[in-house]
Amino acid sequence: MNNPVILVVEDDTPVRNLMTTTLKTHDYKFLEAKNGSEAIMLASSHNPDIIFLDLGLPDMEGVEVIERIRSWSNIPIIVISARSEDSDKIEALDAGADDYLTKPFSVEELLARLRVTVRRLSLTHSNADKDSAIYINGRLKIDLSAGCVFYDEEELKLTPIEYKLLCLMAKNTGKVLTHTYITQNIWGRSWENDIASLRVYMVTLRKKLEAAPDAPRYIQTHIGIGYRMVKVD
Numbered sequence: 188m189n190n191p192v193i194l195v196v197e198d199d200t201p202v203r204n205l206m207t208t209t210l211k212t213h214d215y216k217f218l219e220a221k222n223g224s225e226a227i228m229l230a231s232s233h234n235p236d237i238i239f240l241d242l243g244l245p246d247m248e249g250v251e252v253i254e255r256i257r258s259w260s261n262i263p264i265i266v267i268s269a270r271s272e273d274s275d276k277i278e279a280l281d282a283g284a285d286d287y288l289t290k291p292f293s294v295e296e297l298l299a300r301l302r303v304t305v306r307r308l309s310l311t312h313s314n315a316d317k318d319s320a321i322y323i324n325g326r327l328k329i330d331l332s333a334g335c336v337f338y339d340e341e342e343l344k345l346t347p348i349e350y351k352l353l354c355l356m357a358k359n360t361g362k363v364l365t366h367t368y369i370t371q372n373i374w375g376r377s378w379e380n381d382i383a384s385l386r387v388y389m390v391t392l393r394k395k396l397e398a399a400p401d402a403p404r405y406i407q408t409h410i411g412i413g414y415r416m417v418k419v420d
């Protein structure tokens with residue numbers, strides 16, 4: 188993707204300035220909004236490629252901004268909130284946000300989140316072009332029509348739940364998926380037991396998928412929040 192346009196939504200002027208200066212320095216185009224209604228207006232009128240959204244806005248909850256935008260658009264949304272607000276992040280991710288950035292954040296973190304999202308967008312576009320039933324990420328290959336998974340061309344023997352879990356993660360490469368989202372998709376419910384089971388399935392899946400299960404490359408853990416499939420080179 189060439190020159191994505193980023194919408195920065197933040198009421199705190201020094202933080203907003205830090206973000207826009209960083210974007211400017213790295214040749215990204217951007218738009219700025221100081222509150223939720225400006226954000227919704229700019230999102231619909233300018234169709235940005237990515238949104239950075241502060242969750243604590245003066246006129247409405249960040250989650251409401253996400254819900255309103257999601258009613259017409261899949262623009263990637265990266266939420267920004269303080270470290271102590273994990274439950275807010277989870278709520279935002281479940282409302283349709285793609286990723287999060289924790290305040291205070293560094294310029295490097297901001298740029299890293301942006302790169303992950305830009306790569307996810309190009310991956311989504313290239314997969315859509317091919318309209319293919321084959322998912323490839325690094326040494327991992329999923330043949331979705333045959334229901335087979337390969338690592339370096341060698342077939343992995345996955346249980347049905349492991350396969351379902353891997354496909355769900357793969358379909359959302361680059362996105363942080365919450366425990367609730369994953370268990371809802373796998374078991375159709377999200378009880379405490381299901382989240383405990385999810386952890387167990389993740390361990391067995393990683394043993395099969397990751398060369399070093401203790402330092403996973405494909406599926407990252409977000410402690411207290413969920414998991415993310417990463418695009419691997």
Ligand code: CA
Nearest residue numbers: 198241243244
């Ligand atoms: Ca704020």
